[in-house]
Every structure is written in structure tokens, then in C-alpha cells.
Amino acid sequence: MNTRSEALRVLLGNWRGYNTVPAPDLYPHQWSWDSAFIAIGTRHLSPLRAQRELESLFGAQWDDGRVPHIVFDPATPDEGYFPGPSFWNSKSVTGPGVAATSGIVQPPVHALAAWEVFQSDPDTAQRRRFLQRLYPKLVAWHEYLRCRRDLGGAGLVSIVHPWESGMDNSPAWDPALARVRPVSMRRYRRRDLDHADASQRPTDEDYGRYVRLVETYRDSGYADRPEVHEFAVEDPLTNALLAASEEAMAGIADEVGAPAAPHLAELARLREAMVARLFSGGLFHPFDVRSGELTEVGSVAGLVPLVVPDLPVAEELIATATGPRFRAGELGVVPSFDLTDERFDPARYWRGPAWFNIGWLIRRGLLTHGASKLAEVLRSGYLEVAERAGFREYADPHRATGLGAHRFAWTAALTLDLIE
Numbered sequence: 001m002n003t004r005s006e007a008l009r010v011l012l013g014n015w016r017g018y019n020t021v022p023a024p025d026l027y028p029h030q031w032s033w034d035s036a037f038i039a040i041g042t043r044h045l046s047p048l049r050a051q052r053e054l055e056s057l058f059g060a061q062w063d064d065g066r067v068p069h070i071v072f073d074p075a076t077p078d079e080g081y082f083p084g085p086s087f088w089n090s091k092s093v094t095g096p097g098v099a100a101t102s103g104i105v106q107p108p109v110h111a112l113a114a115w116e117v118f119q120s121d122p123d124t125a126q127r128r129r130f131l132q133r134l135y136p137k138l139v140a141w142h143e144y145l146r147c148r149r150d151l152g153g154a155g156l157v158s159i160v161h162p163w164e165s166g167m168d169n170s171p172a173w174d175p176a177l178a179r180v181r182p183v184s185m186r187r188y189r190r191r192d193l194d195h196a197d198a199s200q201r202p203t204d205e206d207y208g209r210y211v212r213l214v215e216t217y218r219d220s221g222y223a224d225r226p227e228v229h230e231f232a233v234e235d236p237l238t239n240a241l242l243a244a245s246e247e248a249m250a251g252i253a254d255e256v257g258a259p260a261a262p263h264l265a266e267l268a269r270l271r272e273a274m275v276a277r278l279f280s281g282g283l284f285h286p287f288d289v290r291s292g293e294l295t296e297v298g299s300v301a302g303l304v305p306l307v308v309p310d311l312p313v314a315e316e317l318i319a320t321a322t323g324p325r326f327r328a329g330e331l332g333v334v335p336s337f338d339l340t341d342e343r344f345d346p347a348r349y350w351r352g353p354a355w356f357n358i359g360w361l362i363r364r365g366l367l368t369h370g371a372s373k374l375a376e377v378l379r380s381g382y383l384e385v386a387e388r389a390g391f392r393e394y395a396d397p398h399r400a401t402g403l404g405a406h407r408f409a410w411t412a413a414l415t416l417d418l419i420e
């Protein structure tokens, strides 16, 4: 197949006028971090469309600055995805006239995407005042995370639901999630299993816990008081993407005539706090705010801080990435979980399979830190998976078998970006 034209075909097919759905059947709405990755690839197809992708997402931003993890498509029936708009009941907080959304967030990779999109076609962006309009929204978004989500008091962002990590069923969440009482399956119906193989998705027990956490947050009016959150974890990936986005914000600020220095100071502050609090044994780990302990498991989220410029522990991270736990150099892709851990499962979602967005981020981090050879190994490894397996949601890291949804938008978008 011609990979480039197939990737374009997926992006065109999933485009819905203002945004791109991650996958037509399984994910028929707009997702937050998906839109950022999709914009990074779509800029090669149409920089204007890439700008719109981000603008439509930020059009659904809440007054408190949060960018919801799902913006629901009003043309898709409520039962097209669970939990749908009626379950989240976001309008009880945002009021009518605003798009129905979820009430949780996803990792803040948007400023980084906006900066990449701008640079691909500065003329169109300047004519449309793309950055001028987006910058204050990005500032409010980062402020929400910094001010409302520092639940651990160490200057780092806490996620309050595994879905907020974007890596839903990673074993990294198992200990914190075990304390949450699952909602009975009789009270809701999973829709994901209508479209995906159960052995490649989170378990029913996980789902029961996800639903409990949504209910509690929703019933508090989506308040971020620490006592509301049974699950509160400082995730290395979320904090690393916030730091990398602050670097992008410095560039954006320069462009729109705002001071860049506060963004660079914020980047430095986050970097220092992350290394002091989350780094141990060659990898970053999540800090469980409720138990007050680091969860020392080998999630690939712990390698993503490579995207933070001038990371003092980059060499140790690269050694872990290429060592027996992830074997990135040999495999050409990065498994989502430690290969040597008995919980590693090559087919189950975020418990082992390789994902394109994570590979893209780690490659970027390797380039940032001068490891260009390994970066190239990953680039060709992921392109080979796309050629062999098509644009699947994830892949078995050993056999490169494609798994999960077909026509998955960020796989197509980031493949395009790796080709260009």
C-alpha cells in the first residue's frame, strides 16, 4: 500500500467538518489529546484544517479553564459511546448553549501541537490570528492544571481518573484504583465491546471503577477539592507534556507579543519538581497522593519526560528505554509496559502494546537530547508497523500485529508526520 495516501485517506474519512474523530465506530466524538496529535499530522495535509482541529476543541473549554477530554458530537446518539453526554451531565455546570462534554481532562500536549501547526504555515496562521486567539485559552488551560490540580502540594499536576492519563488501564494505576469500589455492571452497558475484542480492552472490573470515579466527580459538580478525589496521582507523562508545552508557550508568547520568560520559568520549575519527586531507579514513576507513595512500576509514561528539554536524567532514561525492560533499540517500537514484569500483556491496551503517540513523543525526546540514531530506529520501526498492519490503534510490540480500532486517526496523523 502507499502509506502516505492511505494515511491521508483515514484523516479525510474521519474528518467531521470541524474536528476529526479518533475512530468512526469505537470513538465517534472529539477527544482532547487525540486532536492535538491529529493536528500535528493534519498540518501536512491542510494547515488550516489543523488549526480548526485545535480551535474546535478549545471552543468547548470550560470557564474554569479546563479542556474536556471529550467534546460530544450532537449528531451522534447518546448511546453511541459510553459514558455519553447524559451520563456526564456537563451542562449542569457549563450551562446550555455550550457543547456537551465530559468533565475530566487529558494530557496537555495542545500548546506543543499549536506551535507545530503554526510553524507549518505562519502566513495563514497570522492572517487568521490563530495564535493570538488561542494563546489566552492555552494560558487558562495551563493555569487550571497548575492551580486547581496541585492536589499533592508539590507543584505537580494530579490526574483524578485513569482516563485523564490517556493510558487508561496501565498497571501503573492498579494500586490506586484498587481502593475504588466498582459500580455494578447491571447499572450501565459498555459500548466499547460492540466494536472491539474484549481481550484487548480494559476488564469489566476496571470499567466499574472508572464509572464510579466519574459519578463521584460529577455529583460534586466537578469540584477539585482534594476530598472529592478517591483517585489522585501525579502522572509523569501529564507533567512532562505540561513542561514541554511551556517551552512551546514561550515561542507562542514571543510571536503574539507576550512575555516568554514566565513560561520558561514554569518549564524549569516543573522539571525540577518532577526529577525531585518522581524519578527513581532510571525511570519516572507516578506519585499516589492518597497513599503518599511512588508507584514503582515500569509504565512507558515514565520514559516520556525525555520530551522535557535539558532533562538532567536523560541518559539514565535512554539506558532504561534500550535495556531489558523496554528493548526499544531491538524492537523498533516502545512497549507500553515493562516486558520483564509478569503483568505485561502484549495485546491488552495500555498493559503492553506499542502506541504511535508514545513512540512519536519518545522519538521527539531522543532528538531533543541528541540520541538521533535511536530516534531513527524508532521512526523506521513505527513506519514499518503502519505499512504492515495499517493504521490500527496499537500493536503487539513483538510481532507488530495491529490491534484495537481500525482507521485510527492519530496513528495515521503521526505516520504522516514521520514520513514528512
Ligand code: 9WN
Pocket: 022, 027, 031, 033, 034, 069, 163, 165, 166, 167, 168, 192
Ligand atoms: C477513554 C480516544 C481515546 C484515547 C485514549 C485511549 C482511549 C477512551 C476509551 O481512547 O480512551 O477516554 O474509551 O477507552 O486510552 O488515550 O484518547 O482515542
